[in-house]
Amino acid sequence: MTDSKSSSDLQVEKAKADAEAKPKPGSLIMSGMRSTHHLHIGNYFGALKQWLDLQADYRGIYGVMNWHAMTSRYKEPHDVARFAREIYAEWIAWGLDHEKNVIFVQSEVPELLELNMYFLMLTPMSWAERVPTWKDAEEDAKATDTHNLGRFMYPVLQAADIAIYRGTHVPIGHDQIAHLELSREIIRRFNFLYGGNLPEPKPIFSETPTLLGADGRKMSKSYNNAFHLTQEADDVVKALRAMPTDPARVRRTDPGEPTKCPVYSYHKLFSSTEDLAWVEPGCRTAGIGCGDCKMRLAGNLNAKMAEPREKKKELLANPDQLDAIIGDGCARARKAAGETLKSVREWTGFAGTW
Ligand code: SF4
Numbered sequence: 001m002t003d004s005k006s007s008s009d010l011q012v013e014k015a016k017a018d019a020e021a022k023p024k025p026g027s028l029i030m031s032g033m034r035s036t037h038h039l040h041i042g043n044y045f046g047a048l049k050q051w052l053d054l055q056a057d058y059r060g061i062y063g064v065m066n067w068h069a070m071t072s073r074y075k076e077p078h079d080v081a082r083f084a085r086e087i088y089a090e091w092i093a094w095g096l097d098h099e100k101n102v103i104f105v106q107s108e109v110p111e112l113l114e115l116n117m118y119f120l121m122l123t124p125m126s127w128a129e130r131v132p133t134w135k136d137a138e139e140d141a142k143a144t145d146t147h148n149l150g151r152f153m154y155p156v157l158q159a160a161d162i163a164i165y166r167g168t169h170v171p172i173g174h175d176q177i178a179h180l181e182l183s184r185e186i187i188r189r190f191n192f193l194y195g196g197n198l199p200e201p202k203p204i205f206s207e208t209p210t211l212l213g214a215d216g217r218k219m220s221k222s223y224n225n226a227f228h229l230t231q232e233a234d235d236v237v238k239a240l241r242a243m244p245t246d247p248a249r250v251r252r253t254d255p256g257e258p259t260k261c262p263v264y265s266y267h268k269l270f271s272s273t274e275d276l277a278w279v280e281p282g283c284r285t286a287g288i289g290c291g292d293c294k295m296r297l298a299g300n301l302n303a304k305m306a307e308p309r310e311k312k313k314e315l316l317a318n319p320d321q322l323d324a325i326i327g328d329g330c331a332r333a334r335k336a337a338g339e340t341l342k343s344v345r346e347w348t349g350f351a352g353t354w
């Protein structure tokens with residue numbers, strides 16, 4: 001038996017060890033979301049919730065990634081732009097502090113593209129080719145007419161997204177280790193070649209619960225089965241009414257098993273311990289009906305969404321106010337990016353002194 005480990009095992013171990021080292025004061029958390037669609041509950045538990053937790057202790061810079069969105073939605077730039085504005089408003093509505101953090105729109109910071117040029121030159125093709133998500137997505141990309149260079153080079157732009165702001169930590173799921181490791185390698189190579197000191201970002205791991213969509217299948221944009229983060233109250237009720245339950249509960253009198261029911265997986269996220277203590281025995285003894293169970297959940301979901309829903313509407317109804325917030329965030333992002341780019345040009349000799 002051999003105890004030798006593959007390089008990817010070692011990478012995983014190293015990334016885990018790094019993650020255990022909590023970010024120090026002064027760290028800068030960098031993250032973003034593509035503006036391809038409305039935010040849904042998966043986006044909340046997969047990213048936004050963690051950003052909200054982190055902002056208590058750390059500075060953060062969060063980007064609405066509209067260029068990344070264009071890799072798959074290049075035929076619909078107006079939709080990408082509309083969602084960018086909505087997502088920005090939703091982040092604020094859910095409590096992301098736009099004064100404490102820097103919140104920007106990716107395309108408003110053209111300095112990013114210049115750093116990306118360097119990264120594209122120094123990144124071997126084989127590095128981008130080996131990214132698992134590219135390998136997995138290639139067939140889908142061909143089928144959806146998105147087998148384009150932008151999508152292929154997406155991870156390089158991600159490295160530039162982090163480096164241009166000197167991000168030190170990136171919140172990720174365990175399935176994104178390979179992406180972050182590629183960013184680290186690109187940045188390391190840049191520093192080695194040009195004598196730079198861009199930070200190699202470290203991961204902050206998050207556990208994302210597996211959430212099923214309203215139809216009981218995997219939550220997916222292509223199935224159109226996700227709960228939007230600021231969905232109208234009536235729509236939440238309607239979607240929950242149609243949600244499948246434990247298949248064993250054919251009749252009201254049949255006992256069920258909550259752990260086999262997608263409704264219960266939402267209860268665990270949105271309901272109090274008292275409500276869980278009502279659902280679990282009630283379901284198992286057929287003491288409660290699925291309709292009651294779903295309506296209790298609808299009440300809890302709507303209670304959680306009510307304030308952000310109104311806040312988002314208010315922001316979108318006051319375009320001048322929202323424009324001012326977005327303008328300020330983008331200006332602060334550009335300032336930070338400009339400072340990095342100045343150093344980059346000095347390191348590379350492309351300092352404009354011709
Ligand atoms: S009572 Fe609730 S948890 Fe049990 S099967 Fe019905 S909806 Fe699901």
